[in-house]
Every structure is written in C-alpha cells, then in structure tokens.
Amino acid sequence: MTETIAPAAAPAADEATLHDLIKLNQQRAATYGLLSRLYRVEIDGALLDELRAMRFPANTGNADVDEGYRLMATYLSNTWDNSVTDLAVDYTRTFIGHGVDAFSAAYPFESVYTSEKRLLMQEARDEVLAIYRACGLDKQDSWKEGEDHIALELEFEQILINRTVEALERGDEEAAFELLTTQKNFLDDHLAAWSPMLTSDMKRFASTDLYRGLAHLTDGFLETDLLFLEDLLVVEE
Secondary structure: OOOOOOOOOOOHHHHHOHHHHHHHHHHHHHHHHHHHHHOOOOOHHHHHHHHOOOOOOOOOOOHHHHHHHHHHHHHHHOOOOOOOHHHHHHHHHHOOOOOOOOOOOOOOHHHHOOOOOOOOHHHHHHHHHHHHHHOOOOOOOOOOOOEEEEHHHHHHHHHHHHHHHHEEEOOHHHHHHHHHHHHHHHHHHHHHHHHHHHHHHHHHHOHHHHHHHHHHHHHHHHHHHHHHHHHHHHHHH
16 A cells, blocks of 8 residues: 555646656556545554555645545544544444444445435446446455445446556557556546445534545545546547
C-alpha cells in the first residue's frame, strides 16, 4: 500500500508522457484498492496502523477529496486503544444497520439504489456480473455478498487499471485504450452513477469522521477519475 492515497495532480492528458501515464495509473490503482478495502470489511489493527502512517494532502483541487482527507486525518490523529472497536461499530451502523427496513443504513449494493423496492440481487447485480465475466473475472468463493457490492466494483476498476499499466509497459496502446474505455464506461453506467446515493446515506448514518470522510473521498475521487478518463480518451481518439 502506498504512503498516501491522494490522486496525483494529473498533467493535461495531451501533455502526459508514457511514464506519466504509467505512474498515474499506478496511483489510480492504489487508490481504488484502498477504497475497496475500506468498504469491504471493518478496519483491523494492521490497516489502522497503515492509515495512521499515511500523509494526507490538503489541496488536491477537488473539494470533496480535500474534505474527505481532512475528516479522515482528524479521526486518525485522535485514535485510542478502542478505535478498532469504535470503527467496527460504526461500520455496522453505517453499512448494515438494524435491519428494520431498506432505509436503515447505507447498504453498499448497487441494486439497493437502482431497484424500485431497494432490493438486493436485482438487475444491476446481473449486469455487473456479466461485465466481470466478459473480462475473465469471477468472485472468489470466500465472498458471500452480491457482485454489485461497492467493494467489488471498486476492485474491478483496480484490476482493469493494473491491466492498463501492463499494456502500457509492453507498448500495447490499443489494449490500453480498450481497457481505459471499459473503465470509463463502467464508471458512467455503474459505479459513478449510483455511488453518490450511497455516500449521501453514509454521511447521514456514519458517526465517525473516518467513514464520513470516506464518503467525501469516494465522491471526489470518482468525479476526478471520470474527468481524467474523459479527457484522456478524447486525446487518444
């Protein structure tokens, strides 16, 4: 894991060198990977130690990213002996709730936010599963949740970005372009289309600055990343 999870200040797409693109995509992959981990399960002691050691930038050019980092840094600078338990309780409160109805938490599944009755395992799950399989991927047997969980959607972007880096390193620009296009389409059609509804609920249900900060960071990073891809693909065309 990298020392900082900040999206780097990207050069203009038409000025980016091959080295720039490889570095930027490595940073993008690292950020998607960390976001995925933060949504996947509760934070354990090892991850908390890593988060404490990170340096959070103050001015990234995106207000939501800055606010996310500020909130997370505030929490991490005041951790205590029971912080792992504190965060586990807040994870449950935020993402699982008390199960009374479909409005009791920020349920981290695309189907909940895109189906009329806020149900799990709906059309969105089938769509993302088909996309994963078209890219040669399937979930691990240890994962018991739906494939439209935000952690898996974020991890999917990370995997595609890692493939992009490999394509760039071997000089396969056509493959890299196709992978970048898939990333943009997945953001447009899925991840960036529904995550703002999730993060809005997170800001209501979370009690710690860490998970409130995660909501802001998710909003800002996905917005920034989609703009980066749009600019890059226009230049490549």
